[in-house]
Structures are given as C-alpha cells and as structure tokens.
Amino acid sequence: MWLLELALAVVALLAALLVQPWRLLRGPLLTPTLAAVALLPWFWLLPQKLPQGMAVQFSGASLLVLMLGWPLAVPTLALVAVLVWALGAQPWLAVLSQFTWVGLVPATLALAIGWVLRRWLPPNPFIYTLGRGFLGTAVALFASGALYEGIHHLMGGVTLHDALVARWLxxxxxxxxxxxxxxxxxxxxxQWLATWSDERYLRPPAR
Structure with missing residues (x-):
C-alpha cells in the first residue's frame, strides 16, 4: 500500500513543480500559503491526540486548491506533512498515508470537480462558493475516504459500511x-483565491 501512496505523492509533486508554482508567492498568495503552513499541521496532528479508531480529521486540501491553485497547494500540503512528521509521533509511513488520502487525493478531486463546474455551469458566484467550496469539498473528501476504505476494507475494526458513514459525516x-x-x-x-476571477464571476450576463 505504501508503494502506491509513495508513487502518487512523487508523481503529483513532480507534476506540480514542473509548473514552477513558487512564482505565485511573489504576489498576494504568499500570505495564505504561510498561514496554511503555520496552522494546518496542528489540524493534521489532531488525530494523534484523540482516542484510537476513526479519528476526526480536518483536511483543508480543497480550501488550499481554491486559494492557491493545485500546483501550489500540492507542495504546500507536502510541507505540512513534513511538519506533522517532525512534530508528531507517527512514523513516516503513516504520515505519507495521511498526506496521500487527506491532502493529495482530495486536492486532486477538488481540482477535477472545479473543472467540471467551470465547463458545464455558468460563471456564478454562488456556483463557486456553494459548488466548489461546499458541495465540491464534500464530494472530494468523501470520495477520497471511500477510496481509502475500499482499499483497506477495515480500519480499526470498523466495518466498511460504518467507516463510509463516518467518512460521509x-x-x-x-x-x-x-x-x-x-x-x-x-x-x-x-486576492487570496487563485481560482477566483472578478471578470469571470461578476461580469454582467451577455444579452
């Protein structure tokens, strides 16, 4: 399993770095990037402080995609994972799994959902906030969790059905x-949303 997770992580990081996303840090996206690096590791460390089992987990990956774009969100999530490994008590394989299924896969699914919404729905602020921000995040997180559970089948002695219900909630x-x-x-x-455009979402509809 860890070989699959490592392969996904390496391929995603290489694909993201090929775009040279660090160039975006020269503008207003530096602030949300630093905020993510400072705050998100503590949310990812939360499961280590809770009782064993299906621990509560905040991802933040979909929000980072909205704010930074996928190419910058992926290395930012990787840096968050490194900090979680350095500050926490989990081995690197567990942190790699967390990075893959809590960070990388939801971020990639959020990117795909955003592309579908941009392609097939009109450019409306409510579609952006409700579609990409709210519903898109729910779908991306649940799909990522379902993939994880589908591969592992059991997690902490919990049945697959119960695990999927927990993932959904x-x-x-x-x-x-x-x-x-x-x-x-x-x-x-x-200006903190790389995926937002006033020209696209606020322009008057064509007559």
Missing part, C-alpha cells in the same frame, strides 16, 4: 468550513 464538516471561508474570501479578500 466528516466530509460535511470540512465542506462547511471550506464553503464558509470561500464565501468570506470572495467578499473581503478575493
């Missing part, structure tokens, strides 16, 4: 926070 917590922050940033700090 946890996905909505992440979705609520992502949708909330997306709406706030659209209103007050659109």
């Amino acid at each position: 946890m996905a909505w917590g992440d979705a609520f926070l992502t949708g909330l922050f997306a709406a706030v940033f659209v209103a007050f700090a659109p």
Whole structure:
C-alpha cells in the first residue's frame, strides 16, 4: 500500500513543480500559503491526540486548491506533512498515508470537480462558493475516504459500511468550513483565491 501512496505523492509533486508554482508567492498568495503552513499541521496532528479508531480529521486540501491553485497547494500540503512528521509521533509511513488520502487525493478531486463546474455551469458566484467550496469539498473528501476504505476494507475494526458513514459525516464538516471561508474570501479578500476571477464571476450576463 505504501508503494502506491509513495508513487502518487512523487508523481503529483513532480507534476506540480514542473509548473514552477513558487512564482505565485511573489504576489498576494504568499500570505495564505504561510498561514496554511503555520496552522494546518496542528489540524493534521489532531488525530494523534484523540482516542484510537476513526479519528476526526480536518483536511483543508480543497480550501488550499481554491486559494492557491493545485500546483501550489500540492507542495504546500507536502510541507505540512513534513511538519506533522517532525512534530508528531507517527512514523513516516503513516504520515505519507495521511498526506496521500487527506491532502493529495482530495486536492486532486477538488481540482477535477472545479473543472467540471467551470465547463458545464455558468460563471456564478454562488456556483463557486456553494459548488466548489461546499458541495465540491464534500464530494472530494468523501470520495477520497471511500477510496481509502475500499482499499483497506477495515480500519480499526470498523466495518466498511460504518467507516463510509463516518467518512460521509466528516466530509460535511470540512465542506462547511471550506464553503464558509470561500464565501468570506470572495467578499473581503478575493486576492487570496487563485481560482477566483472578478471578470469571470461578476461580469454582467451577455444579452
């Protein structure tokens, strides 16, 4: 299993770095990137502080894709994983699994969902905040969790059905926070959203 996770991580990082995403740090995206590196590791460390079993997990990957774009979000999530490994007590294989299924896969699915919404739905601020921020996050997190559970079948003695129910419920917590922050940033700090464009989403409809 860890070989698959390592392969996914390496391929994604190489694909992201080929775009040279660090160039985006010269603009307003430096602030949200630093904030993510400072805050997100503590949310990822939370499962280590909770009782064993299906621990509560906040991803933040979908929000980072909205804020930074996928090429910059992936290395940022990798840096978060390194900090989790350095500050926590889990071995690197466990942190690699967390990076893959809590960070990389949801981020990639969020990118795909965003592309579908941009391709097939009109450019509306509510579609951006509710579609990409809220519903898109829920779908991305649940799909990532379902893939993980489908591969492992059991986690901590929990049946597959119960594990999927738990994944579904946890996905909505992440979705609520992502949708909330997306709406706030659209209103007050659109420069922190690499995937937002005033010209696209606020222009008057063509007559």
